[in-house]
Amino acid sequence: MRAALSTIAVERPRDLAHALRRMSAEAANGRLTPIAGGTDLLVYLNAGTHDGRGFLDLWGLAELSGIRSGRAGVTLGALTTFSEIREHAGLARRFPALVEAAAVVGARQIQNRATLAGNIANASPAGDSLPVLMALDAVVHARSTRGARAIPFGTLYHGYRDLSLAPDELITAVEIPFARPKSRQFFRKVGTRLAQSISKVVMAGVLRLGGDGRVDHVRLGWGSVAPVTLLAAHAGEALMGVKPSRAAAARARAALMLDIAPIDDIRSDRDYRLAVAGNLLEQFLRAVDPRFARS
Numbered sequence: 001m002r003a004a005l006s007t008i009a010v011e012r013p014r015d016l017a018h019a020l021r022r023m024s025a026e027a028a029n030g031r032l033t034p035i036a037g038g039t040d041l042l043v044y045l046n047a048g049t050h051d052g053r054g055f056l057d058l059w060g061l062a063e064l065s066g067i068r069s070g071r072a073g074v075t076l077g078a079l080t081t082f083s084e085i086r087e088h089a090g091l092a093r094r095f096p097a098l099v100e101a102a103a104v105v106g107a108r109q110i111q112n113r114a115t116l117a118g119n120i121a122n123a124s125p126a127g128d129s130l131p132v133l134m135a136l137d138a139v140v141h142a143r144s145t146r147g148a149r150a151i152p153f154g155t156l157y158h159g160y161r162d163l164s165l166a167p168d169e170l171i172t173a174v175e176i177p178f179a180r181p182k183s184r185q186f187f188r189k190v191g192t193r194l195a196q197s198i199s200k201v202v203m204a205g206v207l208r209l210g211g212d213g214r215v216d217h218v219r220l221g222w223g224s225v226a227p228v229t230l231l232a233a234h235a236g237e238a239l240m241g242v243k244p245s246r247a248a249a250a251r252a253r254a255a256l257m258l259d260i261a262p263i264d265d266i267r268s269d270r271d272y273r274l275a276v277a278g279n280l281l282e283q284f285l286r287a288v289d290p291r292f293a294r295s
């Protein structure tokens, strides 16, 4: 049943320390849900699928805002919106795949409110930024009154919507290391239309050809093809150390089928997703080097 607005209580913490104390105090009874842009939570409240009535509004917390560039990478505050990502010149240069993903989350109105940490914590296997964070080896920073933790993105999800975040923890930031020089990035979302669609298949790739012309770094992140966002290990192994050729692309495509396990649902079906995932992988490889399409 829809939640009546009069039954909802929203707290505005003074600062991060205050927010963490409130999270700690309410962790045992689970009565306090952090809310950032609210673009997922308000949908759930409207649909009656979220039964919490107490919310901790993070939106005003300066400690969770901002995009900072360091020597080894970029740190994005938890509240960084997809609009901020789209409009950041440094991110466009360093992380084009992330900026492309930001541009296809919902549409402009959603991008103005939707945050990166909200996308991560919502833990949907269709979350569009997640394959990018996977492929770029991002690290999620979480804090509670017990201390701070750095969680490698690849270890964040244990199962469908099962996130390794304790009830008293908040995501504070996401750190993305700079990709290796000369590596190529790729992002592609396949949905029913360009805006306001949930992905049928979403993928992000990072690949580098070394000086000897062989692949010496590859990461392939996938969404909507399994219960969790995943890194395609078999496909990655099939590509490591090889020179671009049509046969190498075909072997990687076959290996990818061992990595993914899509299902039939209202948005698409398993066979379509398997075919599209294979096509996207080949498209990425051809974009990196046309020899992946030649015999």
Ligand SMILES: Cc1cc2nc3c(=O)[nH]c(=O)nc-3n(C[C@H](O)[C@H](O)[C@H](O)COP(=O)(O)OP(=O)(O)OC[C@H]3O[C@@H](n4cnc5c(N)ncnc54)[C@H](O)[C@@H]3O)c2cc1C
Residues within 6 Å of the ligand: 033, 034, 035, 036, 037, 038, 039, 040, 041, 042, 043, 058, 078, 104, 105, 106, 107, 110, 113, 114, 115, 116, 117, 118, 119, 120, 121, 122, 126, 127, 128, 129, 169, 170, 171, 172, 196, 197, 198, 199
């Ligand atoms: C019309 C529409 C279109 C959409 N299209 C897309 C799309 O194309 N692609 C896509 O990926 N998503 C899409 N979404 C989903 C949503 O916009 C994103 O998942 C968004 O990033 C959520 O961020 P938020 O700040 O609004 O999260 P909220 O709704 O505020 O929170 C989502 C979850 O994250 C938790 N949370 C938020 N911040 C933190 C934090 N710092 N620490 C711990 N937990 C936290 C909340 O408790 C909640 O469980 C769409 C939503 C709508 C309504």
